[in-house]
Amino acid sequence: MGQEKASVQFVKGAAILGIAGLVSKLLGAVYRIPYQNIAGDIGLYVYMQVYPLYTALLILATAGFPIAISKIVSERVAVGDAIGARRAFRVASISLVVLGIFFFLLLYGGAPIIASMMGDEHLITPLRAVAWSLPLVPMAAILRGYFQGHQNMMPTGVSQVAEQFIRVIFILVAAFWAMNVYQDPYLAGTGAVFAAFPGAIAAILVLLWYWRADKKMGQLSMGQVQQSSVQPWTNRQILRHLLTYAVPICMGALVLPLVPLVDSMTVVNILQWSGTPEDLAKLLKGAFDRGQPLIQFGTFFATSLSLALVPAISEAVAQRQHQLISHRSEVAIRLTFLLGLPASFGLALLAEPINVMLYGDSNGTEALAVQSFTIIFATVSIASAGILQGLGRVMRPARNLFIGVLVKLILNLALVPFWGISGAAVSTVLAYLVAMGLNVLAVIKYTGANIGFRQTVKKPFVSVVVMSIVVLIVEWLANTVLASAGLSNRLFYTLVGLIAVALGALFYLLALLKTGGLTRSDIQFLPKGKRIASLLTKYKLLPAEKARMNEKEA
Structure with missing residues (x-):
């Protein structure tokens, strides 16, 4: 009974963290569009030059520590070592605050050198502005880890959403004020990166409110402590376990911001070395950065699916159901490919209408069209990484993405001098292609999944050709x-884009159902899948004979 309750608690906690993470990611993808509309391409350039570096330092300072703290605290509580649980919290608190202050001093003091490396001395102030949040964010990480160690995920979820919400509001208000009062995109960018500071304060306040509201927090029964014969851990033991758990997770997570960080360090510099004037190089980099939120939005489903995949695969591994692992892996890769493929082709075909609709002009359209193909490779890469993490191969996706980052760096140096920001876009696509290929090969190796060419690739490609024809016809009719x-x-362009996207998506779905590229078992893998399948069968979009056949196969 206790095990069943713990299982339910775990699933509930995972769901809370998953939903909070998705809401935060959605906010993080969407706000850059209105921000660019306010601050322009230079304002977006300033933000995207600075923020990847801050993210990298933040990951080093915090990424693995909430999980490590929660693991140590839950272990100590489970064996009755209440003193060890409290001591773990104290040691982690001191360690992370010291680490946060160290990175603050490093970024604040090193801002002139970093700005020089980025090829823009005006970035010193934005770099120093973002540094102020580095001592605060570790405090939020500590509190989240302690709550998670007591199986209470709600404070973490609520604080994540609050942090992102306050940050987004501050970014937009600061950008609006800077542009309306001073017409200064660098000041707008400084306000945008400084927004991490009030965001961190909001997160800490939410967590402290939960801390105060929870009477049991930090107040384990003294009777329980006296009855326990477990030897409390020393500070040195706690620190050793903390680093053992946290460092590998930090190293794995660190790879994610490295792709945009490579662009921050290389694109403007290479453009200037190739003879592009400094002001134009910054404008081009800002136009290139327009693709980032669209790619994030395009990979949103894959991120959602990966959150569900990790526990689903882990459960099948624990039960040693190898056939189920293989089946779930095949379906996950096929579904992400089915969604990533039309998103890539649709954005490539509609790059100009979407660019003008969202950003007001067509600057960087060619680079946006090229970058759109990142979506297909990134979606499959994220899903396959979720599978590998569920299998316990946590570092494999990080290693594969790091190889992709090296490819990105080499190709930036080779292509940007000749193709400008389009060269940077090509290098991004190929970097994710390499990471995806390595991930999928690892999934096949460890699960025995059979990624059939006809079902996974051929039928979706036929469907996307149908979609592309419809999109081109809509564009031609609209222009006429x-x-x-x-x-x-x-x-x-807004009308053209919206009509083309709606009709393209509809015809892609119809073509998928007609070719059998989307089956009943695939649909049932989705949330509310059975209801969707029965609806499609009712309207004769999913043939009844095929439905029965798929049910027998399943």
Whole structure:
């Protein structure tokens, strides 16, 4: 009974963290569009030059520590070592605060050198502005880890959403003020990166409120402590276990911001070395950065699926159900490919309408069209990484992505001098292609999954060709019919983009169902899958005979 309750608690906690993580990621993907509309491409350039470096330092300072703290605290509580649990919290607190202060001093003091390496002396102030949040964020990480160690995930989830929400509001307000009062995109960028500071304060306040509200927090029964014969851990033992758990996770997570960090360090410099004037190089980098939120949004489903995959695969591994592991891996890769493929082709075909619709002009359209193919490789890469993590191969996806980062760096140096920001876009696509390929090969090796070419690749490609034809026809008709309607350029492209996306998605789905690229078993893997499948069968979009056949196969 206790085991069942613990299992339910675990699933509930995972769901809370998953939902909070998705809401935070969605906010993080969407806000950059209105921010660019306010601060322009230079404002976006300033933000995207500084933020990847801050993210990398933040990961080093905090990424693995909430998990490590929660693991140590839960272990100590489980064996009745209440003193050890409290001591673990204290040691972790001191260690992380010291680490946060160290990175603050490193970034604040080293800002002139880093700005020089980025090829822009004006970035010193934004770099110093973002440094202020580095001593605060570890405090939030400590509190989250302690709550998670007591199987209470709600404070972590609520604080994550609050932190991101306050940060986004501050970014937009600061950018609006800076541009309206001073017309200074560097000041707007400084305000945008400084927003991490009030975001961290919001997270800490939420966590402290939960701390105060929870009467049991930090107050284990003294009777329990006296009855326990377990020897409390020393500070040295706690620190050793803390580093043992946290460092590998930090190293794995550190790879993620390295792709945009490579662009921060190389693109503007290479453009200037190739003869591009400094101001134009910054504008081009800002136009290139427009693709980032669209790629994040395109990979949103894969991120959601990977959160569900890790426990699903872990459960099958624990039960030694090898066939189930293989089946779930095949379906996950096929579904992410099914969604990533049309997103990539759709964005590539509609790069100009979407660019003008969201950002107001067509700057960087060619680079955006090229970058769109990152979505297909990134989605499959994220899903396959989730599978490998569920199998316990936690470092393998990080290693594969790091190889992709090296490819990105080499290709930036080779392609940007000749193709400009389009060269940087090509290098991003190929970096994710390499990471995805290595991940998928590892999944096949460890699960025995059979990634069939006909079902996984051929049928979706036929469907995406149908979608592409529909999109091109819609664009042609729109240019013929709406061109003389006297609409503003942005409104015209907005109508073209929305109509083309809606009809393209509809015809892609119909083509998938017609070719059998999307089966009943695939649909049932999705949330509310059975209801969706029965609806499609009712309207004769999923043939009844095929439905029964798929049920027998399943």
